[in-house]
Amino acid sequence: MAKTSSLEYALLGLLKQLPQSGYDLRKIFATTPMRHFSDSPGSIYPALRRMQGRKWLVAGAEGGNARKRQAFRVSRAGERALVEWLRRPITREDVIWRNQELALRFAFLDGNVEREFTRTFLDDLERELTDYTRELRDYARSMKSDSGPNTGLLAFQQGVEGYEAQLAWARRARKQLKEASYESR
Amino acid sequence: MAKTSSLEYALLGLLKQLPQSGYDLRKIFATTPMRHFSDSPGSIYPALRRMQGRKWLVAGAEGGNARKRQAFRVSRAGERALVEWLRRPITREDVIWRNQELALRFAFLDGNVEREFTRTFLDDLERELTDYTRELRDYARSMKSDSGPNTGLLAFQQGVEGYEAQLAWARRARKQLKEASYESR
DNA sequence: GTGCACATGTAATGTGTTACATGATTAT
DNA sequence: ATAATCATGTAACACATTACATGTGCAC
Numbered sequence: 001m002a003k004t005s006s007l008e009y010a011l012l013g014l015l016k017q018l019p020q021s022g023y024d025l026r027k028i029f030a031t032t033p034m035r036h037f038s039d040s041p042g043s044i045y046p047a048l049r050r051m052q053g054r055k056w057l058v059a060g061a062e063g064g065n066a067r068k069r070q071a072f073r074v075s076r077a078g079e080r081a082l083v084e085w086l087r088r089p090i091t092r093e094d095v096i097w098r099n100q101e102l103a104l105r106f107a108f109l110d111g112n113v114e115r116e117f118t119r120t121f122l123d124d125l126e127r128e129l130t131d132y133t134r135e136l137r138d139y140a141r142s143m144k145s146d147s148g149p150n151t152g153l154l155a156f157q158q159g160v161e162g163y164e165a166q167l168a169w170a171r172r173a174r175k176q177l178k179e180a181s182y183e184s185r
Numbered sequence: 186m187a188k189t190s191s192l193e194y195a196l197l198g199l200l201k202q203l204p205q206s207g208y209d210l211r212k213i214f215a216t217t218p219m220r221h222f223s224d225s226p227g228s229i230y231p232a233l234r235r236m237q238g239r240k241w242l243v244a245g246a247e248g249g250n251a252r253k254r255q256a257f258r259v260s261r262a263g264e265r266a267l268v269e270w271l272r273r274p275i276t277r278e279d280v281i282w283r284n285q286e287l288a289l290r291f292a293f294l295d296g297n298v299e300r301e302f303t304r305t306f307l308d309d310l311e312r313e314l315t316d317y318t319r320e321l322r323d324y325a326r327s328m329k330s331d332s333g334p335n336t337g338l339l340a341f342q343q344g345v346e347g348y349e350a351q352l353a354w355a356r357r358a359r360k361q362l363k364e365a366s367y368e369s370r
Numbered sequence: 371g372t373g374c375a376c377a378t379g380t381a382a383t384g385t386g387t388t389a390c391a392t393g394a395t396t397a398t
Numbered sequence: 399a400t401a402a403t404c405a406t407g408t409a410a411c412a413c414a415t416t417a418c419a420t421g422t423g424c425a426c
Contacts (some may be wrong), residue, residue: 147305155292165350
């Protein structure tokens with residue numbers, strides 16, 4: 001069971017929203033806040049190929065001509081893979097090593113899972129962030145003994161504050177979702 | 186001119202602070218907040234080898250025996266490489282693609298560059314973060330038209346708030362450094 | 371003398387990066 | 399027709415990950 005890179009899921013999620021070509025996807029990575037993905041052809045076209053090989057994508061039938069624009073759409077199997085990824089339990093390892101990927105997963109929840117799951121996602125994220133920030137703060141106490149503000153300690157604090165900002169966001173997002181569900185009654 | 190991975194600079198910075206063995210370094214990655222680096226031998230030992238090849242490190246002379254603990258220390262050339270990395274101008278690309286690496290660089294400033302440079306670093310970081318958050322907020326306005334809170338927009342906001350938290354940190358850090366320099370008169 | 375933690379290494383694999391190559395379409 | 403842009407592809411390379419292999423020193 002080969003692991004799927006987060007680039008592939010990004011492509012899958014985007015193609016689920018709107019079937020389009022590799023070139024279109026590259027332009028998204030080149031010009032929108034999804035910039036942190038590389039727009040190089042050497043990463044995107046091979047990824048699309050791999051996903052075709054797994055039958056997650058089907059290429060829009062374009063006349064036999066190569067070198068012509070061809071849009072991809074997500075197959076049933078592709079949808080299943082996407083949803084499986086979205087529904088994966090959130091672990092502390094996700095928070096530490098794959099934080100960007102978590103944001104990507106959250107962004108793609110709409111339209112792919114029931115609304116209730118979005119709240120579960122935020123609950124789980126809050127739990128992991130709470131645990132992890134507690135651990136980091138404990139660690140900070142143990143290094144505070146050093147004299148004066150040094151850049152090592154400051155850099156560490158930046159990390160902690162980043163996680164705390166994310167935690168604050170998660171709480172607020174949950175509240176907003178609840179309010180929205182009242183309104184829609 | 187081969188690019189050096191951020192793992193190698195992490196190792197270099199740690200060894201500059203305290204000469205130690207590959208195993209010691211692995212333990213640091215396994216047990217401290219530097220966890221987001223992998224502690225796998227398959228990444229660390231080859232990296233140390235590469236750096237030895239570049240003469241950035243010298244192995245503590247341990248009797249002919251392999252399989253025995255050997256500490257590395259940073260050579261003059263290694264120090265120069267470290268300082269060159271620390272002093273690199275901060276670009277928007279750093280902020281977007283190599284944010285973690287920026288934090289690492291900041292953490293290693295102490296003891297390797299003059300204190301004045303730390304302020305320059307924070308100034309430059311503030312500038313890039315200010316520009317980039319402005320750009321992100323502009324983009325946010327353009328997608329706000331969609332109805333209600335959707336997870337895509339919320340995920341995007343999380344990203345912006347992360348950068349804003351970092352900006353707030355940078356301002357605060359600069360203030361603290363200034364106060365510390367008053368005290369030390 | 372057996373087991374466990376210490377300590378280093380390597381081989382297979384997959385993927386991202388960079389740089390280059392090539393054909394198709396549109397504007398001038 | 400020619401340049402620019404659209405659109406896809408590939409080859410070389412470096413690196414991280416995973417899993418496995420090997421040896422050392424100490425405790426019991």
